[in-house]
């Protein structure tokens with residue numbers, strides 16, 4: 001008998017901007033085209049998933065998944081403030097219905113890093129009326145998808161910008177300010193605030209409020225689907241003397257965001273690796289450590305700990321909305337997922353309520369500033385012909401799912 005419950009959700013995840021292509025009315029499109037840009041290449045056609053979603057969803061079904069997590073591109077739905085596109089709303093309704101009709105539970109994320117350009121120009125999540133705009137968009141989506149979506153994630157990795165700030169991953173602040181000025185100049189807006197550009201602490205407060213307002217708005221429209229927010233959570237270890245530094249960083253980057261999940265139906269956990277803290281902060285990786293294409297330590301065991309931490313902290317069900325690896329060695333992907341799932345099993349065996357697992361990502365896609373170089377997909381994409389090639393890891397995971405369900 002398998003430890004995985006019969007209704008365990010087995011999915012893969014994508015995000016609109018990383019796969020759809022030609023999301024020209026959002027803030028990232030602008031940031032990709034500012035000169036000089038911090039992005040190695042623009043997103044362009046991406047995987048043309050906007051048009052090819054049917055074949056992609058059919059592949060998932062054939063492989064044995066029972067869910068698909070994708071995001072709605074707010075900038076397509078509301079390209080100008082208050083101006084909603086019926087044609088685009090229809091597209092997402094068709095797509096969500098198609099996913100459901102193929103026997104997959106649609107897990108819909110409302111905001112995955114990108115926002116409409118008009119929203120960024122008005123100060124993004126820093127602006128006073130941001131929660132109102134976001135809740136308005138959320139209620140429009142609830143009206144359009146409320147009877148077909150299976151699960152809703154409001155904001156993806158709501159804590160990630162704070163993590164960036166804490167870990168200073170965005171590099172030289174002078175360069176960043178110059179880049180921010182160039183972005184402002186390009187769109188002619190003083191207030192321009194986007195995912196990693198602007199007053200991150202202020203934007204974090206706006207995102208927290210926006211999440212809560214969206215949950216209320218969606219429920220008020222009568223949707224019965226479980227709703228939650230997702231967080232980027234790494235396992236955070238400390239060597240002797242590093243405990244306080246670790247705990248301080250974790251409070252600011254994780255706990256203060258978990259605090260806003262009260263009243264939600266689950267917490268989305270997204271884990272890729274671990275970090276280790278010493279008295280001086282993050283300890284660099286030891287010589288010879290196996291790393292992924294992202295430069296992260298290959299450490300799938302992190303997932304078990306982040307599930308345990310989140311469940312204990314929030315007392316809510318945990319949904320692994322992302323876990324995966326960027327690698328060009330597909331056998332390491334299999335090893336990674338196999339070890340991560342061992343951790344999930346241990347959590348289930350201890351009675352922790354884990355609802356599902358979504359591998360990031362279905363397709364090799366646009367990895368933001370790093371362009372198309374990192375390959376996280378279970379399915380490879382030839383971006384000239386848009387041909388899909390299923391990797392052995394996809395078949396392996398499909399086989400694993402089949403085996404636990406037999």
Ligand code: BGC
Nearest residue numbers: 015156157232270322360367
């Ligand atoms: C994000 C994805 C990203 C993935 C791999 C997560 O932080 O939600 O958009 O592609 O990690 O880096």
